[in-house]
Amino acid sequence: MDQRIHDHAEVLVDWSARVEDGDDVVVRVDEGAHDLAVAVAEKLGERGTNVLPVYGSDEVESAFVRGHDGDFDQDPDFEVAMLERADAVLSLRGQHNTAAKAAASGEKRSAYKKSRTAIKARQMDTDWVSTLHPTRAHAQNAGMGYEGYKDFVYDAVLRDWESLADEMANLKDLLDEGSEVRLVKEGTDLTMSIENRTTVNSAASVAYDSHNLPSGEVFTAPEATEGEVYFDVPMTHDGARIRDVHLAFENGEVVDWSAEVGEGALEDILTTDEGARRLGELGIGMNRGIDRFTDSILFDEKMGDTVHLAVGRAYSSCLPEGEEGNQSAVHVDMITDVSEDSRMEIDGEVVQRNGTFLWEDGFEG
Amino acid sequence: MDQRIHDHAEVLVDWSARVEDGDDVVVRVDEGAHDLAVAVAEKLGERGTNVLPVYGSDEVESAFVRGHDGDFDQDPDFEVAMLERADAVLSLRGQHNTAAKAAASGEKRSAYKKSRTAIKARQMDTDWVSTLHPTRAHAQNAGMGYEGYKDFVYDAVLRDWESLADEMANLKDLLDEGSEVRLVKEGTDLTMSIENRTTVNSAASVAYDSHNLPSGEVFTAPEATEGEVYFDVPMTHDGARIRDVHLAFENGEVVDWSAEVGEGALEDILTTDEGARRLGELGIGMNRGIDRFTDSILFDEKMGDTVHLAVGRAYSSCLPEGEEGNQSAVHVDMITDVSEDSRMEIDGEVVQRNGTFLWEDGFEG
Structure with missing residues (x-):
C-alpha cells in the first residue's frame, strides 16, 4: 500500500480527530475509500478505540431513495442511538461515480436530505472529521489523471x-x-x-x-x-x-x-x-x-x-x-x-x- | 445489472427477512457485495423501511485487530444501541480475499471474536438473515470460474x-x-x-x-x-x-x-x-x-x-x-x-x- 495512505490515516486519527483510548468511533467508508479504511482501522486499533464502520455509497443511497415513496422517517431510532453514543465520526469520502446521485429524482433527494437534518446535527455534536481518499472518479471530476490526482490530494493533506x-x-x-x-x-x-x-x-x-x-x-x-x-x-x-x-x-x-x-x-x-x-x-x-x-x-x-x-x-x-x-x-x-x-x-x-x-x-x- | 441480483434482493427482503414499513434495517455490506446492496436498498425503499448500511470487510477488521493490543472492549455502547433498536440485520457476505483474516494473529482474532459474543447475541435477537453475493474470491475458494460460480450461487438461492x-x-x-x-x-x-x-x-x-x-x-x-x-x-x-x-x-x-x-x-x-x-x-x-x-x-x-x-x-x-x-x-x-x-x-x-x-x-x- 502507498505509504501516503498510512500517513493520511495518521494525520486523520492523531492530528484531526484526536481520538483517545476507549472512544467509540464511527468510520464512514465510501465505496472507493477501502484502502484508507484499512490504514485508519489499524491506527484506531493502536489507539485502543472501538470501531464501527458504516458504508457510504451514493449508489446505494440513491437506490434506496429511488425505491421509496418519498415520505421518509425523520430520525430513525437506531441511527440516532448510534450517533448519540459515538465520540467521533470519521468520514472517508471517495465514490466510484461522482454523478451517482442523479439516479434518484431531485424532489425525493431533497426530501431525503431534509429528513436527515437531525441525524446530521447529531453527527456534528461528535468530534467529526471529513476527508477524501483519491479515486479515479474524483480524478475524472478534477480533469486529471489518477496518479497526478493522488499527488494533488496528498500534497494538500500531508502538511505540517x-x-x-x-x-x-x-x-x-x-x-x-x-x-x-x-x-x-x-x-x-x-x-x-x-x-x-x-x-x-x-x-x-x-x-x-x-x-x-x-x-x-x-x-x-x-x-x-x-x-x-x-x-x-x-x-x-x-x-x-x-x-x-x-x-x-x-x-x-x-x-x-x-x-x-x-x-x-x-x-x-x-x-x-x-x-x-x-x-x-x-x-x-x-x-x-x-x-x-x-x-x-x-x-x-x-x-x-x-x-x-x-x-x-x-x-x-x-x-x-x-x-x-x-x-x-x-x-x-x-x-x-x-x-x-x-x-x-x-x-x-x-x-x-x-x-x-x-x-x-x-x-x- | 444482472437481473438475478434483483431477484436475489427480492427473495432476501420479502421471503427471508419479511420486512415491514417503518422497520429499522441494518444492511451489512461486505467488500464485494456492493451490487447486491444497491438492489437490496432499492427494494427496502419500496417497502418503506429505514436503512443503515454498515461495512463488512475482513481486511478492515483484521487491520483493527492487528493494531490493537488485544484487550478489546466488550459490548461497545454505540453498536449495542444500534442493534438493540434494529428490527432486522441483513448480512450481504462477499469478500475480495477469503484469506484476509490471516493478516492478524490467531490469538488476537480469537480475543476479538470473544469480545463480540454479546454483540452477536443481540444481532440474533433481530430478524437477521445472512446471504452471499458471488465474488471472484469466493469463486476461487470454490475452485470455479466466476461465471460458473454465479450460476451456482443463483441456482441455490433462487428456488421456489x-x-x-x-x-x-x-x-x-x-x-x-x-x-x-x-x-x-x-x-x-x-x-x-x-x-x-x-x-x-x-x-x-x-x-x-x-x-x-x-x-x-x-x-x-x-x-x-x-x-x-x-x-x-x-x-x-x-x-x-x-x-x-x-x-x-x-x-x-x-x-x-x-x-x-x-x-x-x-x-x-x-x-x-x-x-x-x-x-x-x-x-x-x-x-x-x-x-x-x-x-x-x-x-x-x-x-x-x-x-x-x-x-x-x-x-x-x-x-x-x-x-x-x-x-x-x-x-x-x-x-x-x-x-x-x-x-x-x-x-x-x-x-x-x-x-x-x-x-x-x-x-x-
Whole structure:
C-alpha cells in the first residue's frame, strides 16, 4: 500500500480527530475509500478505540431513495442511538461515480436530505472529521489523471499542520482585532463589517473547531456588506455549473447578480430565502499545498491565494454568545482568485497584496 | 445489472427477512457485495423501511485487530444501541480475499471474536438473515470460474422456497414423530435418539426460524449417539483443511476419531470441552439447487442428498422448553454424501435410500 495512505490515516486519527483510548468511533467508508479504511482501522486499533464502520455509497443511497415513496422517517431510532453514543465520526469520502446521485429524482433527494437534518446535527455534536481518499472518479471530476490526482490530494493533506496553524494565527489575530474588511480586485470592491465576530483558525483539527482534512483557511461571519464582487473560480452546485458570478450588495443584501454560465442556478440559490442574499462567511484560503482548482469545495476553498464568500447560513463558532447571525437554508461558497492585482485591507491597512501577506517576504504594503 | 441480483434482493427482503414499513434495517455490506446492496436498498425503499448500511470487510477488521493490543472492549455502547433498536440485520457476505483474516494473529482474532459474543447475541435477537453475493474470491475458494460460480450461487438461492418448505415439511413431520434415527453407509452405522426434540424446517425465512439464504435443510438436536460415522466431504475449519473423518460414539460421546488430513485440527475441536465430543445437530440437506461442494458451509450443508452432523452446541429451537441441550463453545458441522449405497431409518422404517425420500418417485423402501 502507498505509504501516503498510512500517513493520511495518521494525520486523520492523531492530528484531526484526536481520538483517545476507549472512544467509540464511527468510520464512514465510501465505496472507493477501502484502502484508507484499512490504514485508519489499524491506527484506531493502536489507539485502543472501538470501531464501527458504516458504508457510504451514493449508489446505494440513491437506490434506496429511488425505491421509496418519498415520505421518509425523520430520525430513525437506531441511527440516532448510534450517533448519540459515538465520540467521533470519521468520514472517508471517495465514490466510484461522482454523478451517482442523479439516479434518484431531485424532489425525493431533497426530501431525503431534509429528513436527515437531525441525524446530521447529531453527527456534528461528535468530534467529526471529513476527508477524501483519491479515486479515479474524483480524478475524472478534477480533469486529471489518477496518479497526478493522488499527488494533488496528498500534497494538500500531508502538511505540517502545526506550523500552518501558527501561520494562520497571524491572520486570525488581525481579523479578531479588526472591524472592517475591504477586498479589491478587478470587478471587485467590497467592504464588510466583522466587528465583534470571531475568526476560526481552521487547521484541520477538532482542537481548532475545524472538521475538514485538508483544511487551511481562516473564516469569519461578515455583515453589512457593501459594493460589488466578482468570482472567477468555476463551481458546481447541486450538479449545475456556475461561472463568472458578479454580485452587488447594498445594506448587506445582494441587489443585483449575474453569471456567464448557470445564471438560473445562481438565481435559485439567491431566492431560496432572505438569508440567502446575505453573506454567511468570509474565508481566506491559506493551504499552498493546493495548487489548482479541482471543482471540489473541500479543496478549492482552502487553496492559497484565494478568498471565498458564502451566501447563506453563518457558522455559530464565528458569532458572539447569544447572537444568531445570518440564517438560511443554504450556505453556498463562491471563490475568487487573489494571486494577482488584488488587495485585502483590514480597517484601511493592507494585509494581503497579490496573495502575499504582510508578515511574508516580498510583501508590498 | 444482472437481473438475478434483483431477484436475489427480492427473495432476501420479502421471503427471508419479511420486512415491514417503518422497520429499522441494518444492511451489512461486505467488500464485494456492493451490487447486491444497491438492489437490496432499492427494494427496502419500496417497502418503506429505514436503512443503515454498515461495512463488512475482513481486511478492515483484521487491520483493527492487528493494531490493537488485544484487550478489546466488550459490548461497545454505540453498536449495542444500534442493534438493540434494529428490527432486522441483513448480512450481504462477499469478500475480495477469503484469506484476509490471516493478516492478524490467531490469538488476537480469537480475543476479538470473544469480545463480540454479546454483540452477536443481540444481532440474533433481530430478524437477521445472512446471504452471499458471488465474488471472484469466493469463486476461487470454490475452485470455479466466476461465471460458473454465479450460476451456482443463483441456482441455490433462487428456488421456489414455498414448495421446498412444503416438501421439507414431510421430513420434519416424520422426525417430529420419531424417536430414533439410524444412518447406514460404508463406514457408517450410527443411531441417535431424537425423542422429544423438535425439527426445524429451515426454509430460508425468519418465518421458519431459518436465517440463511440459501437454506434448504431440516435439522434437529440428537443425543445418546451410538456407533460410527464416516464424513467424506472435505471441509475447512478456521483455515485448516480436514478430510475423511471417522468418529466412533459410545453413550453419546466420541470415544475414537481419525482423519486422513488435519487430524490435529480435528483433535483441537473435539478436545475444546466436554460438549465438543457430543452431537449438537443432525441436519439433512434438501436443496437440490446445490449440485456440488464448494468448501463453504453456507452451501455445502444444504446440498441435496447429504447429511451433516455437528459436534458441539445444540440450537435451542430444537429443544423442549426449559431443556438446555448440549452445551459447548464450538459447533462444527461435518458432512457425508448419502446419494449412493446409504439409507436413513426412523424407528426402523427406511425414510431415505440413496438420496431418495419415501414420498418421492423411485423410492425403494
